[in-house]
Amino acid sequence: xxxxxxxxxxxxxxxxxxxxxxxxxxxxxxxxxxxxxxxxxxxxxxxxxxxxxxxxxxxxxxxxxxxxxxxxxxxxxxxxxxxxxxxxxxxxxxxxxxxxxxxxxxxxxxxxxxxxxxxxxxxxxxxxxxxxxxxxxxxxxxxxxxxxxxxxxxxxxxxxxxxxxxxxxxxxxxxxxxxxxxxxxxxxxxxxxxxxxxxxxxxxxxxxxxxxxxxxxxxxxxxxxxxxxxxxxxxxxxxxxxxxxxxxxxxxxxxxxxxxxxxxxxxxxxxxxxxxxxxxxxxxxxxxxxxxxxxx
Amino acid sequence: xxxxxxxxxxxxxxxxxxxxxxxxxxxxxxxxxxxxxxxxxxxxxxxxxxxxxxxxxxxxxxxxxxxxxxxxxxxxxxxxxxxxxxxxxxxxxxxxxxxxxxxxxxxxxxxxxxxxxxxxxxxxxxxxxxxxxxxxxxxxxxxxxxxxxxxxxxxxxxxxxxxxxxxxxxxxxxxxxxxxxxxxxxxxxxxxxxxxxxxxxxxxxxxxxxxxxxxxxxxxxxxxxxxxxxxxxxxxxxxxxxxxxxxxxxxxxxxxxxxxxxxxxxxxxxxxxxxxxxxxxxxxxxxxxxxxxxxxxxxxxxxxxxx
Numbered sequence: 001x002x003x004x005x006x007x008x009x010x011x012x013x014x015x016x017x018x019x020x021x022x023x024x025x026x027x028x029x030x031x032x033x034x035x036x037x038x039x040x041x042x043x044x045x046x047x048x049x050x051x052x053x054x055x056x057x058x059x060x061x062x063x064x065x066x067x068x069x070x071x072x073x074x075x076x077x078x079x080x081x082x083x084x085x086x087x088x089x090x091x092x093x094x095x096x097x098x099x100x101x102x103x104x105x106x107x108x109x110x111x112x113x114x115x116x117x118x119x120x121x122x123x124x125x126x127x128x129x130x131x132x133x134x135x136x137x138x139x140x141x142x143x144x145x146x147x148x149x150x151x152x153x154x155x156x157x158x159x160x161x162x163x164x165x166x167x168x169x170x171x172x173x174x175x176x177x178x179x180x181x182x183x184x185x186x187x188x189x190x191x192x193x194x195x196x197x198x199x200x201x202x203x204x205x206x207x208x209x210x211x212x213x214x215x216x217x218x219x220x221x222x223x224x225x226x227x228x229x230x231x232x233x234x235x236x237x238x239x240x241x242x243x244x245x246x247x248x249x250x251x252x253x254x255x256x257x258x259x260x261x262x263x264x265x266x267x268x269x270x271x272x273x274x275x276x277x278x279x280x281x282x283x284x285x286x287x288x289x290x291x292x293x294x295x296x
Numbered sequence: 297x298x299x300x301x302x303x304x305x306x307x308x309x310x311x312x313x314x315x316x317x318x319x320x321x322x323x324x325x326x327x328x329x330x331x332x333x334x335x336x337x338x339x340x341x342x343x344x345x346x347x348x349x350x351x352x353x354x355x356x357x358x359x360x361x362x363x364x365x366x367x368x369x370x371x372x373x374x375x376x377x378x379x380x381x382x383x384x385x386x387x388x389x390x391x392x393x394x395x396x397x398x399x400x401x402x403x404x405x406x407x408x409x410x411x412x413x414x415x416x417x418x419x420x421x422x423x424x425x426x427x428x429x430x431x432x433x434x435x436x437x438x439x440x441x442x443x444x445x446x447x448x449x450x451x452x453x454x455x456x457x458x459x460x461x462x463x464x465x466x467x468x469x470x471x472x473x474x475x476x477x478x479x480x481x482x483x484x485x486x487x488x489x490x491x492x493x494x495x496x497x498x499x500x501x502x503x504x505x506x507x508x509x510x511x512x513x514x515x516x517x518x519x520x521x522x523x524x525x526x527x528x529x530x531x532x533x534x535x536x537x538x539x540x541x542x543x544x545x546x547x548x549x550x551x552x553x554x555x556x557x558x559x560x561x562x563x564x565x566x567x568x569x570x571x572x573x574x575x576x577x578x579x580x581x582x583x584x585x586x587x588x589x590x591x592x593x594x595x596x597x598x599x600x601x602x603x
Contacts, residue, residue, distance in 0.1 A: 003489075005496045006395050007506040013396030017404050020389035023476040028411045030433050031422035038422065092316045098309045108591060109317045113324075115583035117535035117553045123560060123576050124323040127330065127569050135326065138342045151563075170320060172598070179599045193300055228417040232537035236557050250417050250538075257421045258542070266421055273418040281412065 032274070038267035057268035066244060067252070067269070074227065074248045077162060081230070082222035084166040086215070089173025094203065096174075097181040107178065114171040118164075119232030125164035126237050150238070154245025157238050161246050164237065165230045172225075173218050180214035181207065220284050224277065249273060324577075331355070331574035338570040350570065357568070358559060358575035367552040368579070370470070374540065374551055375533035375583075377471035382480050382529050383522060390484035391510055395496065412478040416539050424542050427469050431459035465549040470540055474533065480525060483600060487521050488514070524597020527590045531583040552579040 007013075039057055043050035061067045096106045113121070128136040131149045140148045150156040184207060192202045231250050234240060240247035240255060247255070249269065257266030326345075330338055333348040359365055393405050416423060426432055435458070437443075463469030491514070499509045537553060544550040547558075556579055559572040587594050 002393075002397055002401070003395055003493060003496060005493050005500065006397055007500075007509075008397070009506055010396070010398045012506055013392045013398045013401075016388040016392035016396075019385045020408055020476070020481060021404055023385065023472065024408055024411055024478075026426060026430070026433075027423055027473040027476050028414060028419070029407075031419045031426050032414075034422035034425065035419055088316070092313070092320075095309050095313050095316065098306070099313060100306075106313060106317070107595075108588065110320060111591065111595075112584050112588055113320060115531050115535075115587040116580050117537065117583075119535075119537050119553050120556065120576050120580050121323075123556060123572065124327055126560065127573065128323060128326060130569075133339055133341060133343065133567060133569060135342045167320070167323065175595055175598055179595070199302060199305055224415075228415045231417060232535075232553070235537065235541070236560065253417075253420055254538070263421065270418055270420060270422075274414065277414065277418060 035267045035270050035274075038263055039271045041264055041267075043263050053264070057264040058272075061265055061268050061272070066247075069244065070247050070249055070252050073158070073244075073246065077158065077165075077230075077246070077248055078223050078226035080162045081165045081169070081226040082219060084162065085169035085222055086173055086218060088166075088170045089218075090177050090211075090215075092170070093174050093177030093181060094207070096178060107175075110174050111171050113168050114175070116168055117232060118168055118230055119236045121168040122161070122164045122233035122237040125160060125167065129160050129163070152242055154242055157242055157246050161230070161233050161237055164233050165226060169222060169225055173222070176214055176218055177211070180211050184210050216287060217284075220280060224280065227273075227277075327573040327577055330570050331577055333570050335566065335568060335570060339567050351574065354570045354574035355578060357571045358578060361571065362555055362558045363547045364552060364555055364575060364578070366548055367550060367555040368582075370467075370549065371534055371551040371553065371579075372582070373467055374470045374536070375530050377467065378474050378533035378536075379526055379529040381471060381475035382477050383525055385475055386477065386480035387484050387515075387518070387522075389481045390488055391514065393481075394485055394488040395506065395509075408478050408481055410478075411476065412482065416473065420538065420542065423473055427463040427473055427543055429459075430461040430463060435459050463543065465544050465546055469543045470549075470551070473543075474536065474539060480529070483521065483525070484518070487518065491517060520593065520596070521600075523590065523593040524600065527586055527594040528597050530586050534583045555579075 040052060040054060041050040042053045042056065092110060096103060096110070099106060116124075128134045129140075129148070129150060131137055131141075131151060137148050140146045147153075148156055150160045188206055188210075189202055192206050197205065227248070228250055230248070231254070234246055234248060234251045235254075238246040240251050250273065253266050253269045253273065256262045256269065260266075326343075329345055329347050330343060331354050332351040333343070334350045334353075337344055337348060389408065393401060429435070438459075463472065495513055496509060499513060504512070534551075535553060536551070540551045541554055544554075547555065556572075556575055559568075559575045561567045561569060561572060
């Protein structure tokens with residue numbers, strides 16, 4: 001789309017778009033092409049020799065039990081993180097929307113974890129759930145009686161990174177749910193109340209369906225967050241351990257590529273992630289296009 | 297809004313909210329308490345929840361251990377650089393796409409927008425290689441065309457081209473790769489499209505040049521959008537993890553969020569969690585303050601992204 005009334009200086013137009021195009025070419029397209037080429041090559045760790053091997057790298061990663069395990073871990077980790085942060089965000093959002101007073105204060109008190117880096121969230125929860133010193137860990141083992149040890153037990157470690165990742169994301173969801181709830185026409189809620197629907201029924205029959213575009217958008221954003229931005233949590237808290245129990249796909253790319261220097265495998269894994277995120281984006285755009293239908 | 301009288305539910309609402317705020321705020325409250333305690337209190341199980349008086353001692357220990365002071369400066373430079381760079385680059389880009397008509401407009405548009413959702417995390421290694429030698433593509437071109445051999449044939453001398461420009465351990469390396477973002481350009485484009493046509497027509501009638509229109513009309517109209525993006529991009533830049541981890545190899549050049557990792561007590565160390573918590577609070581303070589102080593713009597900017 002372009003403005004009906006526009007300027008005609010072509011030189012200036014190219015000059016203005018050049019920085020954006022240059023940076024995009026240098027840091028998106030060239031690396032993407034390089035990644036594609038690398039994923040079809042087998043190189044030695046020092047990058048001296050490489051050999052074209054077609055799809056051998058892909059064949060290898062998809063038959064590698066560690067990679068398949070990592071896919072399962074990532075799916076579970078992302079769904080759990082997204083579900084927890086969405087559920088808590090929606091709950092707090094609808095409660096705050098019900099509150100008649102102090103809305104601004106409530107928002108202020110719930111908004112700030114958004115600004116906490118995932119890695120720092122990881123450090124905070126690492127302390128809270130530390131098997132020897134953490135107060136939540138103390139509560140889990142002494143009061144509930146769980147044999148809690150994220151250093152040795154893979155499931156405990158996975159739980160730890162899920163909580164640390166979800167906690168930080170609650171405020172993001174909260175902000176969107178607050179905005180979405182405020183956009184719901186008051187008259188609909190009133191009409192339902194006159195028809196005798198109680199608050200809970202009104203929530204499920206009116207509010208929840210009308211929020212569905214927001215919920216869909218947030219689900220996608222939360223899954224992308226859990227897939228990619230939680231690298232900091234994993235790196236500070238568990239480094240993928242114990243025994244690969246928290247080795248998510250992005251962390252594995254880093255580990256295989258930078259620490260293991262297995263360039264071909266790392267590139268192939270990157271490509272799988274790229275295809276995945278492109279699919280998600282396309283699906284999201286197709287959905288967004290036909291989103292505005294408030295038929296009930 | 298009030299639909300009907302539900303005193304019980306209203307009370308419950310506030311109870312739930314209070315519980316929610318306490319649960320969400322607990323990690324920070326706990327970290328703050330731990331940061332004020334001496335070592336022998338922090339290692340008590342459970343830790344006392346009454347603050348002590350060692351806050352500045354612990355803060356000082358976190359500051360001097362490692363390179364936190366220097367790293368905070370690095371974080372600030374990186375976050376501001378990304379914010380400024382992204383907004384400038386994408387505003388000019390969007391201006392070019394919306395207000396000019398030229399042959400490669402659609403191509404430029406498509407090139408940029410294809411990258412809308414591609415985070416740095418999915419192209420880690422090749423982006424690193426690119427940053428390690430910015431002349432990589434040029435070198436590749438020279439090698440493929442055997443330009444070295446051509447020159448050698450002409451001059452008769454041994455000739456080899458080896459270009460190198462590395463961004464490792466530099467502020468440019470920390471900032472530049474993250475400046476490329478289609479999201480901001482897209483937001484500015486959407487905003488520019490809502491600006492009435494009459495403004496541009498009037499400016500042209502008055503004989504204003506394109507850049508005069510940009511500085512005197514478009515920029516003032518965009519201030520709210522810019523303020524919103526400043527908050528979001530500053531937080532984004534400050535909290536980056538993977539990229540600074542790759543592009544910097546020395547503690548002097550890395551960022552505070554990464555440097556914090558050195559403060560976490562390992563199994564054989566003294567369990568100085570009070571120092572670790574003081575450091576964590578120090579490093580999270582700048583973005584948290586930015587979000588709280590510019591809350592109105594932040595909420596607006598965040599919610600805009602859905603559209």
